[in-house]
Amino acid sequence: MxxxxxxxxxxxxxxxxxxxxxxxxxxxxxxxxxxxxxxxxxxxxxxxxxxxxxxxxxxAARSRLVPAKVQQALERAGWPAELAAFAGAQVAASAGKKGIGTEDAGHTSVLLFLPEAAIDELATVCTEHRQALEGAAGKKKPGQVLPPPTIEAILKRRTASISLLGRMLAELPDANVDGxxxxxxxxxxxxxxxxxxxxxxxxxxxxxxxxxxxxxxxxxxxxxxxxxxxxxxxxxxxxxxxxxxxxxxxxxxxxxxxxxxxxxxxxxxxxxxxxxxxxxxxxxxxxxxxxxxxxxxxxxxxxxxxxxxxxxxxxxxxxxxxxxxxxxxxxxxxxxxxxxxxxxx
Structure with a gap:
């Protein structure tokens, strides 16, 4: 019923x-x-x-600025600005099989809807893989440096408002929520x-x-x-x-x-x-x-x-x-x- x-x-x-x-x-x-x-x-x-x-x-927050927010969190933790920016971009690049497209200044090509607490979780993942990020930072095509399943799991997290009102993300179909x-x-x-x-x-x-x-x-x-x-x-x-x-x-x-x-x-x-x-x-x-x-x-x-x-x-x-x-x-x-x-x- x-x-x-x-x-x-x-x-x-x-x-x-x-x-x-x-x-x-x-x-x-x-x-x-x-x-x-x-x-x-x-x-x-x-x-x-x-x-x-x-x-x-x-x-929760709906924004295209997730990479930039991760970058800011890492810079507050003492990361060099250039490496922090690369890590923020890698959060988007490592999401799912193909990643989420990014534009200039740490913007994703689409809006993401996720818990605000996810930014700190993403920054923690970057910290855990800092050595890999440092090694890939100078490459023209670094690929996916961060573990895609971990990034995707964080981006799929829900709050009560997401469960209530729903979420649509074509780049990560498993993150979709029917409101x-x-x-x-x-x-x-x-x-x-x-x-x-x-x-x-x-x-x-x-x-x-x-x-x-x-x-x-x-x-x-x-x-x-x-x-x-x-x-x-x-x-x-x-x-x-x-x-x-x-x-x-x-x-x-x-x-x-x-x-x-x-x-x-x-x-x-x-x-x-x-x-x-x-x-x-x-x-x-x-x-x-x-x-x-x-x-x-x-x-x-x-x-x-x-x-x-x-x-x-x-x-x-x-x-x-x-x-x-x-x-x-x-x-x-x-x-x-x-x-x-x-x-x-």
Whole structure:
């Protein structure tokens, strides 16, 4: 039997730009023949991951700078800079059968996702094989100096967040992890489009005879009520954590908390959009997860007082009721909700 934890959230966000496209505009999607503001799942997952790692005290890093970080660790241990740089490059070159490609300045050609503690472990391997590294440092084609199985084993290590959210690395297929969590793109429950903000900055040292601003520009932002959804396959999470049920419960609780309370940090200093959900709904289901996103295929319209939050909550409640009437509750083990308006409890 497979259990899924479904989380649905409605959250009102004021003027902000939580997630930008390549032109700096808030991301969008067209749904139900209406434009909506969208926040990508990747953006929100990063905020969730950082919170989970803070809770559990085991940080991971996604970076192309692993060789450079190993080099820095070795230099702190007294290695000559040139030899340390070669050793860092060998970490990538010795990963797997063909190695991982590197570019200038200690960058790998792809992002690696690994526990932060792995850097010290890799530096230790380099120290254990320092003599071999010194002998190969001057060669044009040194090959794989460090033991590939050892390097690969370190790069394959997982943290709870990697077990939860997954990892993809084409160069090391055995390091891939199918994430237990699925996070949907958030979108506004109603039609919404970006708005433009014209702003200026004062030059404090202009002369008395000088007028005008020191800088002027435009920026885009948006506002709205977002529907957010995520689901976690509890069996997959437990499997990724090597069958540790206690750890799975801890990770699941941390994920739920940070899914509810985290927020992408883009443009936070100029918008401070630090709201919490208006409504949160949780369900534990067997066999398959169920999103409530279709509640908003028809865009919500503002009520007489002009807001979208209350009609969004009503639309979600009506859809959940109809969905339960259609599918029944035989596969639902538990469900519950909380809402910010005490009159709606």
């Amino acid at each position: 497979t259990l899924y934890l479904d989380l649905s959230v409605l959250q009102s966000v004021p003027a902000a730009n939580l997630n930008r496209d390549d032109l700096g505009s808030p991301k969008q999607v067209r749904y139900g023949n209406a434009p909506r503001i969208r926040v990508s799942s990747q953006s929100w997952k990063r905020a969730i991951r950082l919170g989970v790692e803070q809770d559990l005290g085991e940080k 237990a969590a699925q996070v949907a793109h958030a979108f506004t429950t109603h039609a919404a489009e970006p708005q433009r903000d014209y702003f200026t900055a004062v030059d404090d040292w202009l002369g008395e005879a000088e007028t005008g601003s020191g800088h002027l520009d435009t920026a885009e932002f948006s506002a709205g009520v977002f529907y957010r959804y995520a689901t976690v396959n509890v069996a997959d999470l437990t499997k990724n954590l090597e069958g540790d049920l206690k750890a799975a419960r801890t990770v699941l609780a941390s994920f739920a908390e940070h899914f509810l309370l985290s927020l992408p940090q883009a443009k936070k200093n100029s918008t401070a959009p630090h709201t919490v959900p208006d409504l949160a709904y949780l369900a534990v289901r067997e066999h398959r997860p169920l999103s409530l996103a279709a509640a908003f295929e028809t865009p919500v319209t503002a009520d007489q007082k002009g807001g979208f939050s209350q009609p969004s909550r009503h639309a979600l409640n009506a859809y959940a009721h109809n969905l339960n009437r259609l599918t029944g509750d035989r596969n639902r083990r538990f469900h519950g909700h909380t809402v910010i308006d005490p009159q709606e409890k």
